[in-house]
Amino acid sequence: MSSVEINGGSVVYEILGEEDGIPAVLTPGGRAPRGFLRSLGERLAESGMKVLIWDRPNGGESDIQFSDRWPTESHMHADTLQQLIKHLAWGPTIIVGASAGARVSIITALQYPEVTRGLFLWHIAGGIYPTLALGNSYIVENIAIARKGGVEAVTQLPHWKQRIEQNPRNKERFEALSDEEFIRTLKLWLSAFVPTPGQVIPGVRDDDIASIAAPTVIIRSGQNDEEHPLLTCYSVHALIRGSRVVEPPWAEDAWEKAFANTLKTGGPNNAFDLNAQAAPLILDLARTTTADEA
Template sequence: MPSVVVNGGSVVYEILGDSGELIVLTPGGRFGMDIPGLRPLAEALVAGGYRVLLWDRPNCGASDVQFYGQSESHMRAETLHGLLTALDTGPVVLAGGSGGARDSMLTTILYPELVSKLVLWNIVGGIYGTFNLGAHYVLPSLQVARGLGVEGLPRMREWRELIAANPKNEQRLLALDRDEFVKLSLRWLNAYVSKPGQTVPGVDDELFDRITVPTLIIRGGTNDLDHPKRTSLEVSCLIAGSTLIDPPWPEDAWERAVEDRAHQRVDRYNLFDTWVLAAPPILSFLDG
């Protein structure tokens, strides 16, 4: 896979398709571009006449681990800016779900000159959703670093997987300064604490005035605690002129996928397997 060095870290990417406007497609969590369900959506968008850039964000897939910025999403937005600048892409379509939606929104807010259109789905919000993010992505490493120092980080399953994908990551973790890592982790954790005036964790509502490009929002499922329906409705109010549509997948798709994942039902669908169903409305929006 080709890569670009941004802020001292290697960022792995892949571009699908030979012609057409470029769509940057970003998944959620700390999942890399090989997460099941992402590539079928990318291929459907390519079939619709677009090119698609898939990328492993810092701390995802085969890219280098990195730790800087106001929040992890701020770091990802800065990284995407560096990647697209290095590739000299010009304005692109940003499309992302879950954490990828937050990364795409923040990139558009901070670097509006990079973005021509914006597509969002599975937007995280609410007490459960934001607390869950902090508890899952920040607290475990913070607690290990406080107790064992950075030497304990490579022993954790999450970082072991990234070391397996990119052996350089072990030394990058061991080279961290413990006190600085703890300080950064507390700052990243604070971004996930629900606050008045922050519909999206770590992003002040007033900043959404900076999003002026055409925006499509696929609303959250009715009972989805991770990506509440209310949050997507509120974001649609914050982004002037945005288009809000019902999800093209079942209302309970996320809940059923979470259950399948918990029960390790590998013969059934993964978290992002239904995302390919978003291809027709996304293409209709982009072509309109």
């Protein structure tokens, strides 16, 4: 495990594989820690790639960060990611992401093409229900708690309590935030989760997505996946010229079963366990970019 300071906060990361491999970075969904895509990273490393897995700010062991410098949390993560890639001096990298990680990866590719060798996405969230649900999950509860009890009360929520347990510095970082600053930032970030015409992806203009020139592969969403609608993945495909949609390497209803099990047991969503099955598809994209360079 290594760390580097970016935008005034510590970012924790690991590198898997050999130094001379084709570089790839993996970003999971939600605010999940780097370990959620470790098995995928190990598969890619075993096949000769070098792989970056990382904890985004506000997830895993990295420092928490809240600032209205960025229009959304995903934009903050994309900025952090491009700086991390440049810190490692990797050059153009295969940008891989699922769900919230797909959103971060899309923003990285469109805003920082210099670090993007290829783009690989699955479980892309969009549409009215998923967008509103995400805004409620990531933002609304935190604002409501902060309005009643301030930032101190927010730190008692399970996710943030765990961030402090894993990284004690985060207690001081929360204490340094004023209630007004925290709420102002979250209200700004919440605006991205208001369904808006011309934004297939929350907080990202369709015209911007259409500017992505990197080779792009999208795993098709399941037919009945309510959180990552089939329409959204095909809409992104339509926007990114030359992109390809491929069949999922897991069962058609894998997400729905994992999500239902999470609701039933309260445990982690084991859909992440299936991600390693995407390794051959990512390797194929990486080899394609190598052939294009030749």
